[in-house]
Amino acid sequence: MPARIIQTNNTPFAKVDLDPITLDIVENALRNARDEMDAVLFRTAMSPGIREQHDAFPMIANPQGKMVVGQFGSFFHGFQEGYDGDIEEGDVFLTNDPYSCNGAISHLNDWLTMMPIYVDGRLVAWGAMFGHMTDIGGKVPGSLPTDAAQLFEEGVQIPPVKIYRKGVLNEEILELILRNCRLPEWNRSDFNAIIAALRMAERRVLENCERFGVDQFVTAMDEMLDRNKRAMGAILKQVIPETKQYFEDYIDDDGVGMGPYKVACTLWREGDTAIFDFEGTDPQSISSVNFLLNEEMFKMFLGAFFINMFDPQILFNDGFYDLVVVRIPRGSILKPIRPAALSCRTHMLGRIFDIMSGLLGQGSPDALCAAGFSDSPHFMYSGYDRNGEWYQLYQIGFGGIPGRPAGDGPDGHSLWPAFTNVPNEFLEAYFPLRIVQYETIVDSGGPGLHRGGNGLSMGYQFLEPGNISIHDDRWLTHPWGVNGGLPGARSNKLMVRADGSREWMESKCDRIKVNAGDILYFNTWGGGGWGDPLQRDPEQVALDAQRGLVTAEGARCYGVVLNGDLTLEARGTEDLRRRLAADRGEIKLFDFGGTVEELKARCVQDTQLEPPQAPVFQKWMGRAAAGAVE
């Protein structure tokens, strides 16, 4: 039974005739409000994950729950469908259970708060914010066990609860939750910060209602949604062909030795409606790499991608959702069934962006981006220091942005909005480690007319015994290049023990013991190249080499020959380019660096690691499995 919204004033909002200028002004005011929510959160949160890396997302929605400003939004529909209870003024809801809100959030670490905003007894808007908690209990520090078989291993589950009921904090529930977390003070203060951000949203909405009038404000939100729908409708029609496009990509393994897992998607348009059909996607995993993908969330990704590519002036909101249909087979790795584990969904979540690039670009290759840093790898380090105090670090990794029509991909950056690295001096001051290397990996960006960004090498030297976890991907499959661009280099992790011995680490692993003096080189992957590398200005390639971003050997992939001092050798370059152009044959739209079978066959040689076994799917996991197993 869906939620009941209680209002003391049930007068419907009057649709008013709004002049376009007022509409623009309300739009500005709401954009400002959303920015303020971020500002308050980042400044008052305590976990480095939120306050430094910004793993948190605000939104403001209309009374029906459609996101008007924000990103990563659109939880309300799923939540209201699943919540059997009353929604009243002063309530604030908290949940971290993806299965209770149809995947509006996708693992237990993300705490989602939602607040109905009332004016004179009527619901006028929703504010919401979710943020990634560093720890929520479960079987490993950081609560992201790479080998979890069920959700129960991944920490405390919070179905949607009224953490504030009519304005009063339910302290007992909060304490119960915090008792299950390893770093309760971080959770508590991050929770406070999130609530402060919601209060900010509430205050701004109330001010706007007072300034413009409630009916005007509600009408304006509707108009903003319409405006987006009109603009997106025009783009969808221009960009998405009626003929079917197909693309598939992979995550490499599941943390328990199987993989890769395939995501397949077919795209076409029928009239005004774009259809994304994920038929052919692998069934859900027995491990924790499942990604419960909310259809509305996918639409939002799509909207963000389109808007940035075609007209960044369009206000980003839910208005266009009616124009897109998303079909995801139940029981697949994108629509797993409870209690499938979800914690390590970050790889699949990131890979969705590569899928989107690959699908949309086929219709318009000039706008096609290469495969990029479609992930946010995690690193965790925890233990008791020499004073007996518990330390626990959770860190997000950065890598190469792909080559794009707009230019080279930046080195060592992020695809995720607002993410920033944690300064190494901060890490060294507050955790028992030293960062001995922090630079991008030479030659790891895919060569192209526009070079893919380099991956990042971060050398963690541990100063205390402890445990680490690694969460990464793209160690087997390549970040692909497009339009003649070559693939970027894959990731790897090298542990150099204090005694000098070396170990290549699995891409996903937990509870790896480290001792003082051991160094882990966490090497992320580069972005794919865009366009023909033989067309890149050879002087630019020489400069890249002088900057240490490309080696003399790597320059040869561009057909560029360098002298000993890394200056350009013009004649040799001309010859080499001619030869390479003649030898390579036709330029490919996509360069994957080999088929999965080929990559597996030379896996040990390339990566020092055994190739993953073909995934085994268990029957209880759902009916979709049968059809998809090869």
Next chain:
Amino acid sequence: MAKDDGELTAWYESQLSGLKRDLDQLEDKLRRPDGGDAPSATSARPPSGRPTSPISNPPSIAPAPTIAPTPTIAPPNIAPPAVTPVVAPTARAPEPSQARTTPPPPAPPPPQPVERPQRRQAAGLGYRLGVDVGGTFTDLLLIDESSGHAFTAKVPSTPEDSAIGVLNGIERICQQAGIGPAEIGQVMHGTTVATNTVLTGSGALVGLITTKGYKQVLQIARSYVPGGLGGWVIFNKRDPLAPLELTIEANERMSALGEVVEPLDEAAMADAIAGLKGSGVEALTVSLINAYANGAHEQRIRAIAEQVMPGIPVSISSEVIPEMYEYERAETTVVNSYIRPVVSTYLESLEAELNRRMNGVQLHILRSDGGLASAEAAKAAPVNMLMSGPAGGVTGAIWIARQAGYENLLTFDMGGTSTDVALIEGGVARTRRETRVADVTVRASSIDVRTVGAGGGSIAYVPELTKALRVGPQSAGAQPGPAAYGQGGEEPTVTDANVVLGYLPSDARLGGEMQLDYASAERAMDKVAKAMDLGLKEAAEGIVNIVNENMFGALRLVSVEQGYDPRDFALVGFGGAGPLHANALGRLMNSWPVLIPPGPGVLCAYGDATTRVRDEASRTFVRRFEETSDGEVRGILEELAELAARTLDSEGVARDEQTTLYQIDLRYAGQGMQLTVDMTPEEFGSGGLAEVGRRFNALHEQLFTFALETGHELYNLRALVQGRESVAKAEALPTGSNDAAAAVYQDASIYVDGRDQPAKIYDRQLLQAGNRIAGPAIVTEMDSTTLILPDHEGEVDAVGNILIRPRG
């Protein structure tokens, strides 16, 4: 009062202002050195001079970093390569004078030149001169310190060498005052030379030296991609200001506690530096990991560099900004190197010219934070001068508003391409420890000025897809300028909207040669009107409303969003276009009165001339309260105060004229930002850390709606020492009656609040104190035009400000 935190970084700011920031950046790129301030072409400050954007908190930069320091707190300048004092963060050092500022015994904030000749007694009575160099005019203000009487002069600027204009002005003003130039004891100068160097990319070629493994510290930066979800699709990153190919690494390592983990390999360092010879490097920066905790290796490398590459200035991070966060520290130090040669050359030539005419005159430069620095300090740490230009406007506004009896102000400075706003509480501008110019962000104190890409030249357009009316951030700049300037501009700008609405009468006596071309403005406006299906004047009013809304957003950012109620503040409107829009913003903000000071150029000169000599010293001191004591903290603050006081001594400011303020940056243990609590030495003496904690809690609650039980952690300690205030008084107007009729020179019709209304046009020159002007009305003067809205009334005060309030 307490200030915004100093821990902000580029990413934070961008979150805070979200889209606004990206717009600012765009706007900055579009900015040109000679861009005109609309609506009149005669604005006193070139937009190029306006900085760009937000900034942050208080200072951390000590006086004159690279000039042979006389170390007072810190280890000797060139320390032995290894073995530096190591104090664990939890250990309490016994004596407040050596390395007691752990976690790191920080590198010494460095002192003043030792043998600097004592020049004329600054505090003595005599004449002081404020000089503001704008794109069109150079404004001067001469103050007779014995009587407080002021003289003003306006001469054309000389962009090819602004010193010429300055000297012409000096001649003029001395004639007016009937004195010889030699009688001027001090020249106060707000300069945009540092800003322009960054904006035009004309700085030095900088070589960078980092710790091994960190060569790409600027290349990676904070890994931030702006633009929200999917923003990576269009984001292109600028190259670092210190090219990666000219970045070399040092084999050395400090720990976070300032212990030497690996000694500096001096021979390899010397070789590596020698490898930069012949590369054309004009300045060097050294920024090593954890150098905020111990600067010994940086100092040693500087000594080596000075031997290997003599004559190349070296900036080291432990002196320029001894604070944690390797990227921000490196970037700030590199920017310092980047602008240093240009700033030095300019100041040296100006100083030499001044000295030829007025032997021994003291030249002071306005710092970004609104204080004055000696020319020596400015040359050594020019990164502190990036916002010198707008600081002049804000300090001028503070001063002139005080003459009118207002000390709580929102300043609103609208020019051709952008608008700067700031909040002043109790006559003190908020400052932040971040300065941003275009897409360059550094850790240096500036007045907390927020910039939006909205100005008279902002272009209005209606995107095909959304049919929404957008204004800016693209600007018509000075060339071609608004359509109404008749220089070939065809796009509709805010100025054109003002012309169409009748707010800028085409026959108004605008400065310079400018003739407004009404027909062109209408033609341009027609584009928007057609696209929106609105009448010409409706469309024009829409543009004005939208641009006002953008600026309203910026004003909210500095007021409401910081927990201030705008109704407690007067709004001061200046800049070429500010007085046209100020009344409307006062109405949006509910901030009264709206105060329109006379002439925007003069205002900046007032700012330059009336601010106080200032210096500060700071140090990172990360400690939980329970790990330190009132006595220890007081000891450090007193030392820092002494260090800053000596700078003022050398400027000739007597100790009894110096006032000291402590600034303490702190946070809840575990937070990443800090807030700044200000206290006088007396307040700290009586209240100690307990009082600091109380004030922090109150501030946290004001800003973020909640306070925590969590313990406090100190971060930076800072002492700020200022000279006395100027005794200058503003020139008084003759007093008249409340009838302003004598100043009317024309009747007109303007379109306002959705209809045509009759209005009178006044000549500001003819207004007298006590005159009252009923809106709708327009008041014109040489370099700006004021709009008074219907149902509002302007009152002329004793010093020529127009105070606008709602009628009745």
